[in-house]
Amino acid sequence: MSESQWYSHELRLPEYRRGFHLITREVEQSMPELRLIKIGWLNVFIQHTSASLTINENADSDVRRDFESHFNKLAPENAPYYTHTAEGSDDMPAHLKASLLGPSLMIPVRDGRLAMGTWQGIYLCEHRNHGGRRKLLLTLQGQ
Amino acid sequence: MSESQWYSHELRLPEYRRGFHLITREVEQSMPELRLIKIGWLNVFIQHTSASLTINENADSDVRRDFESHFNKLAPENAPYYTHTAEGSDDMPAHLKASLLGPSLMIPVRDGRLAMGTWQGIYLCEHRNHGGRRKLLLTLQGQ
Amino acid sequence: MSESQWYSHELRLPEYRRGFHLITREVEQSMPELRLIKIGWLNVFIQHTSASLTINENADSDVRRDFESHFNKLAPENAPYYTHTAEGSDDMPAHLKASLLGPSLMIPVRDGRLAMGTWQGIYLCEHRNHGGRRKLLLTLQGQ
Numbered sequence: 261m262s263e264s265q266w267y268s269h270e271l272r273l274p275e276y277r278r279g280f281h282l283i284t285r286e287v288e289q290s291m292p293e294l295r296l297i298k299i300g301w302l303n304v305f306i307q308h309t310s311a312s313l314t315i316n317e318n319a320d321s322d323v324r325r326d327f328e329s330h331f332n333k334l335a336p337e338n339a340p341y342y343t344h345t346a347e348g349s350d351d352m353p354a355h356l357k358a359s360l361l362g363p364s365l366m367i368p369v370r371d372g373r374l375a376m377g378t379w380q381g382i383y384l385c386e387h388r389n390h391g392g393r394r395k396l397l398l399t400l401q402g403q
Numbered sequence: 404m405s406e407s408q409w410y411s412h413e414l415r416l417p418e419y420r421r422g423f424h425l426i427t428r429e430v431e432q433s434m435p436e437l438r439l440i441k442i443g444w445l446n447v448f449i450q451h452t453s454a455s456l457t458i459n460e461n462a463d464s465d466v467r468r469d470f471e472s473h474f475n476k477l478a479p480e481n482a483p484y485y486t487h488t489a490e491g492s493d494d495m496p497a498h499l500k501a502s503l504l505g506p507s508l509m510i511p512v513r514d515g516r517l518a519m520g521t522w523q524g525i526y527l528c529e530h531r532n533h534g535g536r537r538k539l540l541l542t543l544q545g546q
Numbered sequence: 547m548s549e550s551q552w553y554s555h556e557l558r559l560p561e562y563r564r565g566f567h568l569i570t571r572e573v574e575q576s577m578p579e580l581r582l583i584k585i586g587w588l589n590v591f592i593q594h595t596s597a598s599l600t601i602n603e604n605a606d607s608d609v610r611r612d613f614e615s616h617f618n619k620l621a622p623e624n625a626p627y628y629t630h631t632a633e634g635s636d637d638m639p640a641h642l643k644a645s646l647l648g649p650s651l652m653i654p655v656r657d658g659r660l661a662m663g664t665w666q667g668i669y670l671c672e673h674r675n676h677g678g679r680r681k682l683l684l685t686l687q688g689q
Contacts, residue, residue, distance in 0.1 A: 264409075309665050315506045322486040329485075333482075355603055355612075359613070362648060366448075368446060368542045377451055377452070378450075383502075395663070397661055442552045458645070468629055472627040509589055510650070511589060511683050520595070523593065
């Protein structure tokens with residue numbers, strides 16, 4: 261059996277508007293060594309606290325629009341009990357959404373590809389109005 | 404030090420009704436190589452966008468019933484702002500619940516067993532009324 | 547290329563009061579072998595079902611206070627549909643919060659350090675009024 265290999269890349273995304281965005285292709289293209297791996301896993305980690313990552317439906321953009329609508333209900337702006345308000349009304353909800361969705365994904369790799377289901381795609385979840393460019397750290401291990 | 408080993412299995416579950424279901428035993432039985440691993444970790448990944456995985460209380464089925472009740476409040480059917488409605492009233496809430504809970508688990512392995520706490524069990528979270536059979540991809544690495 | 551190494555430690559935290567608490571330093575100090583790893587990842591796993599882990603803003607304690615306020619809205623005590631009530635009014639909400647946030651973190655390691663963003667810290671999320679001391683299992687793999 262051959263030894264496990266490690267690969268690492270940074271992915272610096274362009275600025276996205278507030279909402280949920282498919283980035284499966286960007287992730288795959290930033291880790292060309294995926295094709296060398298027969299069995300392994302990829303960790304995608306976002307180095308921010310007001311944006312997050314999730315996996316969901318990759319076909320219909322209505323799903324991503326409804327995510328934005330619904331997370332605005334789950335973590336609304338200007339809740340009367342917020343005390344962390346100095347950075348704008350979109351800031352505290354952004355932190356809450358980021359933890360509800362999480363900062364990292366662990367995706368199995370098989371036969372040179374991400375082993376996701378047919379309808380699964382990777383979402384960048386941008387929770388700020390002007391979040392700037394987000395930095396992801398990709399780590400691949402496998403053999 | 405011996406080299407890390409990789410093991411992979413698919414687990415195709417029977418159809419479960421909508422709700423939260425304990426599948427710890429099914430996962431363990433689908434990965435008999437667990438007993439070969441002294442230190443490692445198991446990734447459990449669900450290849451769907453309207454069902455999910457979590458870890459919670461393994462003893463009292465009331466907890467799982469209350470999960471179903473409460474997630475129906477957190478992501479209700481027929482919210483007036485949903486636009487993704489063509490696949491039924493249970494579909495968009497299923498996508499939202501799936502991302503709130505997440506598609507994968509990373510569980511440490513010690514001395515041939517999942518190193519979970521006494522009261523922890525693995526839940527399949529079935530968010531559709533008729534979700535069909537769900538496919539999980541199990542990946543074990545360790546030594 | 548050198549072989550991957552595995553390291554494992556238990557971290558038994560002191561009792562924390564209900565709320566969200568920064569434990570980045572405690573995690574780092576419990577895994578001194580971090581400094582030996584050029585590329586790898588750390589898994590932090592909590593062996594409980596009424597406390598959880600997340601990563602969020604490490605500077606302003608107001609953020610952590612607002613997390614407590616908001617999660618008390620997302621999973622309130624004494625919801626009329628709860629059936630799992632024998633262990634106290636804070637118990638069922640604790641289970642729900644634990645699954646919303648999750649029991650484990652997978653953090654990339656680079657050049658001897660956790661590769662988190664500048665503002666990211668590890669939170670212990672204590673959801674019980676008197677949760678006692680919580681046990682974390684740390685697993686580091688890398689080279």
